[in-house]
Amino acid sequence: MATDVHRPVTTASPSTQAASAVRVEGLTRAFDGRAVIDRLDLDVRPGEFVALLGRSGCGKSTLLRILAGLDRDIEGTVLVPRRKAVAFQAPRLMPWKRVWRNVLLGLRGSPERGLAERALEEVGLKHRTNAWPKTLSGGEAQRASLARALVREPDLLLLDEPFGALDALTRIKAQRLVDELWQRRGCAVLLVTHDVEEAVLLADRVLVMDAGVIAYETEIDLDRPRGISDPRFGELRAELLRRLGVDADDGSPETATDGSPETAAAA
Numbered sequence: 001m002a003t004d005v006h007r008p009v010t011t012a013s014p015s016t017q018a019a020s021a022v023r024v025e026g027l028t029r030a031f032d033g034r035a036v037i038d039r040l041d042l043d044v045r046p047g048e049f050v051a052l053l054g055r056s057g058c059g060k061s062t063l064l065r066i067l068a069g070l071d072r073d074i075e076g077t078v079l080v081p082r083r084k085a086v087a088f089q090a091p092r093l094m095p096w097k098r099v100w101r102n103v104l105l106g107l108r109g110s111p112e113r114g115l116a117e118r119a120l121e122e123v124g125l126k127h128r129t130n131a132w133p134k135t136l137s138g139g140e141a142q143r144a145s146l147a148r149a150l151v152r153e154p155d156l157l158l159l160d161e162p163f164g165a166l167d168a169l170t171r172i173k174a175q176r177l178v179d180e181l182w183q184r185r186g187c188a189v190l191l192v193t194h195d196v197e198e199a200v201l202l203a204d205r206v207l208v209m210d211a212g213v214i215a216y217e218t219e220i221d222l223d224r225p226r227g228i229s230d231p232r233f234g235e236l237r238a239e240l241l242r243r244l245g246v247d248a249d250d251g252s253p254e255t256a257t258d259g260s261p262e263t264a265a266a267a
């Protein structure tokens with residue numbers, strides 16, 4: 001797997017690179033002198049599905065943008081595969097280009113329309129190949145955005161709240177689609193989400209970001225396909241909510257009282 005190195009201060013050995021789809025060591029990103037990411041370490045295995053939770057403003061999108069190579073004003077080591085793709089909450093389609101041209105946007109050379117068609121077929125949108133973006137529903141636009149990511153044949157797929165703006169039913173369908181695509185493609189996925197159930201439903205491992213680092217992580221030891229009625233699902237959900245500082249019973253934020261690392265992570 002070809003690997004991009006962003007401003008390394010240390011160098012990982014080739015064997016380490018092969019064992020990880022993402023390797024981050026001592027990553028720091030500051031804005032106006034304030035470290036939003038503060039010596040963060042992270043490893044994602046090839047083909048692993050990782051979900052990233054955390055309070056609003058804790059730095060999730062900043063981390064994702066760094067992994068995508070969109071922000072290089074960093075300290076530390078970031079190793080990511082060269083073939084990576086990102087999809088955001090807003091589909092970011094160019095309104096003056098037809099759907100298939102949007103899918104091919106930014107690809108080198110002169111990629112053929114058939115390439116876009118195959119990716120659109122994979123997301124169930126082949127019938128809208130020739131459409132203008134403004135004629136797509138929210139769910140369709142998000143699928144077009146996913147097709148644009150898939151056409152890059154990524155080893156790493158970065159998803160920043162991709163279902164955040166969708167209605168509940170469309171969201172469930174989009175989650176199933178991402179699950180299917182991940183199983184078929186076998187790429188590593190890093191999904192930023194606010195939705196704890198979505199994280200437990202889809203991910204192999206869920207991370208909670210707080211105070212600039214990964215403050216908590218848990219493997220999701222549930223068989224697939226997963227159902228929210230599974231008692232273990234409820235346990236994992238409750239624990240993650242607790243780590244996020246939310247009481248699973250009444251949804252109200254907990255107050256940090258004892259200064260313990262656990263409480264600090266959740267506060």
Ligand SMILES: Nc1ncnc2c1ncn2[C@@H]1O[C@H](COP(=O)(O)OP(=O)(O)OP(=O)(O)O)[C@@H](O)[C@H]1O
Pocket residue numbers: 031032036054055056057058059060061062063
């Ligand atoms: N370009 C920037 N300039 C200054 N501050 C920034 C910039 N980008 C992000 N920040 C700040 O960094 C912090 C983390 O932002 P980020 O968008 O990564 O949070 P987040 O966890 O993704 O939040 P949310 O869940 O609300 O999307 C915020 O305080 C934000 O204001």
